[in-house]
Amino acid sequence: MNRGAIIEVKNVYKSFKSVHAVRGINLEILPSQFIALLGPNGAGKTTMVEMIEGIQKPDSGEILIMGKPWKGNEKEFRKIMGLSLQETRFIDKLRVFETLRLFASFFSLGAERCEEVMTLVGLEEKRQAYVVNLSGGQRQRLALGVALLNKPKILLLDEPTTGLDPQARREVWMILKKLKDASSTSMILTTHYMEEAEQLCDYIVIMDHGTILKEGTLPELLGKSSADMEKKEEYTGPPRNLDELFIELTGRHLHE
Amino acid sequence: MIFLFVHCTSYIVHSIMKTTMLKRITNSPLWQLILANARELLREPAVLFWGIGFPILMSLGLGVAFTKKKDVTVTVAVIGRNHLVHAPSDSVSIIQTFLMKNKAVLKAGNDGSLSRELTVPDEKLGGTTYIFRDMSWKKAMVMLKRGNLNLVMDEAQGRIQYHFDPMNPDAQLTYLKFSKLMKDPELIIRPSEAEIRPLDVTGTRYIDFLVPGLICMGVMMSCMWGVSYDIIEKRSKKLLRRMIATPMKRSNFLVALITVRMAMNFVESGLLFLFAWLVFHITIQGSVPALVLFFISGNIAFAGLAVFLSCNTAKTEIGNGLINLVSMPMMVLSGIFFSYHNFPGWIIPVIQKFPLTMMADGVRSIFIEGAGFSEIMMPTLIMLVIGMMFFTAGLKLFKWH
Numbered sequence: 001m002n003r004g005a006i007i008e009v010k011n012v013y014k015s016f017k018s019v020h021a022v023r024g025i026n027l028e029i030l031p032s033q034f035i036a037l038l039g040p041n042g043a044g045k046t047t048m049v050e051m052i053e054g055i056q057k058p059d060s061g062e063i064l065i066m067g068k069p070w071k072g073n074e075k076e077f078r079k080i081m082g083l084s085l086q087e088t089r090f091i092d093k094l095r096v097f098e099t100l101r102l103f104a105s106f107f108s109l110g111a112e113r114c115e116e117v118m119t120l121v122g123l124e125e126k127r128q129a130y131v132v133n134l135s136g137g138q139r140q141r142l143a144l145g146v147a148l149l150n151k152p153k154i155l156l157l158d159e160p161t162t163g164l165d166p167q168a169r170r171e172v173w174m175i176l177k178k179l180k181d182a183s184s185t186s187m188i189l190t191t192h193y194m195e196e197a198e199q200l201c202d203y204i205v206i207m208d209h210g211t212i213l214k215e216g217t218l219p220e221l222l223g224k225s226s227a228d229m230e231k232k233e234e235y236t237g238p239p240r241n242l243d244e245l246f247i248e249l250t251g252r253h254l255h256e
Numbered sequence: 257m258i259f260l261f262v263h264c265t266s267y268i269v270h271s272i273m274k275t276t277m278l279k280r281i282t283n284s285p286l287w288q289l290i291l292a293n294a295r296e297l298l299r300e301p302a303v304l305f306w307g308i309g310f311p312i313l314m315s316l317g318l319g320v321a322f323t324k325k326k327d328v329t330v331t332v333a334v335i336g337r338n339h340l341v342h343a344p345s346d347s348v349s350i351i352q353t354f355l356m357k358n359k360a361v362l363k364a365g366n367d368g369s370l371s372r373e374l375t376v377p378d379e380k381l382g383g384t385t386y387i388f389r390d391m392s393w394k395k396a397m398v399m400l401k402r403g404n405l406n407l408v409m410d411e412a413q414g415r416i417q418y419h420f421d422p423m424n425p426d427a428q429l430t431y432l433k434f435s436k437l438m439k440d441p442e443l444i445i446r447p448s449e450a451e452i453r454p455l456d457v458t459g460t461r462y463i464d465f466l467v468p469g470l471i472c473m474g475v476m477m478s479c480m481w482g483v484s485y486d487i488i489e490k491r492s493k494k495l496l497r498r499m500i501a502t503p504m505k506r507s508n509f510l511v512a513l514i515t516v517r518m519a520m521n522f523v524e525s526g527l528l529f530l531f532a533w534l535v536f537h538i539t540i541q542g543s544v545p546a547l548v549l550f551f552i553s554g555n556i557a558f559a560g561l562a563v564f565l566s567c568n569t570a571k572t573e574i575g576n577g578l579i580n581l582v583s584m585p586m587m588v589l590s591g592i593f594f595s596y597h598n599f600p601g602w603i604i605p606v607i608q609k610f611p612l613t614m615m616a617d618g619v620r621s622i623f624i625e626g627a628g629f630s631e632i633m634m635p636t637l638i639m640l641v642i643g644m645m646f647f648t649a650g651l652k653l654f655k656w657h
Contacts, residue, residue, distance in 0.1 A: 053501060055657055078503045085501075089493040093299040094292055105288035106502035110279070130299075146498075 006031050006154060006186050007052060012061030014047050014210075021047040023210040024061075029186050029203075031153075034176075036197035037190045038242060039207035040252075045190035046086065048207075049158050052188065053083055065154070079107065082152030082185075084143040086159050092132035096123050096142060099131060100149065107150040114149070121145040121175055137168025144175060155179075155187040161196060169196070176200050194242035206246060213249045221245060266291075285504055289512030297482070297520060307524045311474050312531045318593070319463040319536055327383040330430050333396035334388050335410035349411050355388060358441055376437060380452045384433060407431055459541060459624030467532045468619040469592035471525045472554065476586065476612050478524065479558035480579045482517045484566040488575035491566075497657035506656070510647075514559045521555055542622035546629045550622065553639040554615040560643035561611065564650035586612035611642055 009027035013020075022044045029035050037045040050056040051063055054070045054077060063070065065077050090099050100114040118124050121141040126134060134142065140160060147155060157176075161169040177200065179185060191197055197204050198218055205215040214221055222245065247253060281287055297303055334351055360372035369389065377383045391399070396408045406427035408419040418435065420427035458464070490496050500506060532538040540547060565578050589596060589603075590612040596604060607613050618635045621627035 055497065055501070075503060078501065081501070083498075083501050085494055085498055087494060088498045089495060090498075091292060091296050091495070093296050098292065098295065102288045102292045103502060105283055105285045106499070106504040108283065110283050150502075 004030055006066055007188070008062075008064040008067075009048070009052070010062040010064070012048075012051060012058045012063060014044075014051060014056060014059050016047075020210050022051070022058075025207075025210075025212060027205065027212075027215075029154075029188060031186055032180075032184045033203055034180055034187045034189070034201040035203045035205060036201035037188065037205050037207055038192065038194060038197045038246075039190075040192055042209075043207040044210035045207055046158055047210075049156050049188060049190055052154075053081070053156055054078075079150065080153040081156065082147035082150060082154070083156040084140075084147045084158065084160050086162065088143055090131045090139075090142065090146075093130055095128050095130055096134070097127045099142060100145060103146045104149050109149060117145045117149055120148060120178070122171065135168070137164050137171060140164060140168065140172055141175065144172065148179070151183065152185055155185050157187065157189045159190055159192070161191070161193065169193075173199055194246070197242060204242065206242070206249065208250055214245070218242075286508045286512055289504075289508055290515055293512050293516040294519075297516060307474070307478060307520065308527050311470050311524065311528050315463070315467055315470055315528060315532055316535065318466055319532075327385065329385040329387065330407070331387045331389060331399075331405040332430070332434065333391050333399065333405055333408045335391065335393050335396060335408060350414065350416055351388075351409065351411060354438060354441065360386075360388065376433075386434065407434065458539060461536075463532065463536045464538060464624050465595075465620065466593065467528065467536070467538055468623045469590075469616050471528055472590075472612060472616040472619055473587060473592045474524055474528065475521050475551075475554055475615070476558050476583060478517060478521050479555065479562045480565070480583050482520070483513055483559055483562035484579055485572070485575055486513060487563070487566040488569055488572055491570045491655070491657070492572055494657070500656045506654075507651075510563060510651070514555075514563075517559065518552070518555045522551070525551070538623070540623055541626040542631075543628040546627070546632055547619065547622045549629075550615075550618050550632045550636050550639075553636040553643070554611070554619075556643035557611045557615070557639040557646075558643070560646035560650065563654075564646040567650040567653045568655050570655070586610050589613070590616055592616060611639060614639060 005028040007027070007029040009025055012022055012025045014022040025044075025048060027035075027048075037043075037048060039045050047056060051058050052065075054074060057070075065073070068076075070077065094102070097114060097118065100117060101111060104110065104114050118127060121144055123138065123141055123145065126138060129138075131139065131142065144157070144160065147157070160176075161172050164172070173196070176187070176189075180187075180200070187201075189196070189201060203215070203217055204221060206213045206221070221242070243253065355372050355374065358374060360374040363371050363373060365371060372388045373385060374388070375383060375385045393408075396405070399405050400408065406420055406424055407430045410417050410419070416438065418431050420431055422428060487496070496509075499509060529538070529540075561582065565582060566575060569575055569578070589599065589607045590610050591597075591607070592612070596607045596613065599607065608617070614635050618627075618632050621631055625631075
């Protein structure tokens with residue numbers, strides 16, 4: 001075991017009937033590290049995150065959180081994790097503050113922490129608004145707020161900005177950047193927006209068809225790629241961004 | 257009113273929650289889950305209408321419709337030639353003779369049609385006014401299908417022929433009363449000499465039968481839709497999955513949901529009873545504590561069933577089907593609106609084992625038969641076992657994501 005890793009994923013496989021969602025993934029996440037799982041739809045990102053969350057069990061392989069498996073440690077892990085799922089809808093007729101208060105109670109936290117989180121995600125003005133009346137961006141910020149209530153050691157965000165307009169997306173990014181600067185939280189974020197991975201994460205894992213195609217820091221990814229490309233006759237220059245890298249690796253765009 | 261009550265309670269709780277004990281309670285997950293469920297329920301006006309307004313309207317409608325009016329009016333179609341007005345060229349028909357001899361009043365309708373009215377007073381059974389209208393066979397059939405009349409007469413070879421649906425009790429009654437009158441026209445002026453003493457015992461009216469049934473049906477529907485559908489909807493929104501990704505106790509979620517629903521059922525049933533007491537003077541003749549105990553056991557039975565029904569699906573369409581599959585047969589067969597003893601004998605033992613039948617029979621026995629703890633002990637235990645059994649099985653199969 002890597003003594004420093006907060007999450008270890010060891011040769012994990014997961015299939016749903018005939019679909020091989022995850023095929024032999026190895027991954028290590030260090031404390032305070034922000035990792036992006038970048039890939040198109042069907043790459044296996046969500047399944048990977050669900051297994052780290054403990055919602056899905058791997059068919060084979062092992063996932064360790066702080067060196068311990070999920071089995072027998074669920075209660076402890078739930079207390080240190082925060083997560084935001086794809087398409088979660090909170091109770092429509094509950095107000096923003098009431099929603100935070102409900103989830104805070106699961107961590108034995110009181111109203112004070114809810115106030116702090118509301119400020120953190122910029123929803124103070126929407127304190128009394130019903131969830132149903134929030135915009136997409138506001139709902140996503142609420143989901144993020146709920147994920148941050150317990151000051152998690154591990155934050156798992158599954159496509160937190162999918163479907164949001166650029167302004168709302170930037171607001172979520174700002175919150176996450178602030179969090180990165182102010183806390184020691186480790187974060188795994190799945191996305192198919194390369195800009196999101198570039199902006200927020202210090203380690204990027206590019207996935208497709210349940211496998212890791214390439215991983216490293218942004219300079220490493222682009223640098224390695226350009227070195228590889230130099231061997232090719234038709235090479236005209238290094239890839240300028242992750243999208244170009246993805247095209248090189250798979251022959252298609254990230255959004256296809 | 258409930259909303260105001262919750263707000264007032266919430267305000268009072270907030271103003272005195274400085275004490276540590278109260279703070280601990282209000283910060284507890286179970287309390288917050290109960291609050292969330294109550295708020296969700298009370299902030300939906302449709303829930304209040306279907307839960308409170310609709311049963312009251314139903315009891316009002318059915319209560320008024322089935323409360324016997326003292327005097328009744330029946331329309332009788334007379335087919336063939338004009339029997340109401342005597343034309344000099346016509347020979348006199350039997351019907352015509354009868355109507356004219358008994359001074360049936362000739363009346364003209366707005367559309368110019370003529371009718372004759374004959375009123376037979378009866379102090380004990382209530383008077384009957386017959387309205388005789390000449391019409392063609394075709395028109396009579398249309399009116400019969402529309403329920404505007406149930407007896408058709410014509411005259412052939414000096415005999416009166418009666419046409420009616422023998423399966424329709426109202427039609428049969430009209431025929432029996434009128435044919436008796438034809439044989440003995442003296443009844444019009446001479447009251448019946450039969451020794452009829454109308455019953456005046458509390459709890460024998462249709463409304464006395466109906467209201468306990470409506471209360472039980474309300475509990476079933478409230479649990480089915482309020483618990484089952486709510487769970488399925490939260491699962492489909494991935495809210496259950498989000499909740500169990502926290503240290504929330506899973507049992508707390510279900511306990512809170514059922515507690516709020518049960519409290520709501522108490523309020524709904526209480527208001528329906530209050531309405532029936534004010535409007536129809538319904539009373540509870542048996543033991544009220546026994547009724548409360550029995551009511552709780554009925555709620556537990558249906559809540560358990562509701563958890564079981566919703567334990568595995570995330571599709572609201574499937575949830576709809578499952579809820580209807582279970583609740584519709586009970587609604588039709590369990591004797592909510594009419595006694596299930598009208599069904600064939602072989603099916604009655606089956607019907608009696610339905611939770612809704614058991615609950616309705618028990619609540620009725622307390623309401624109108626004056627039953628107490630000893631009479632409802634067994635059904636209470638059975639319903640508690642049913643509830644716990646389904647709840648445990650549901651929890652075992654429960655899919656949180």
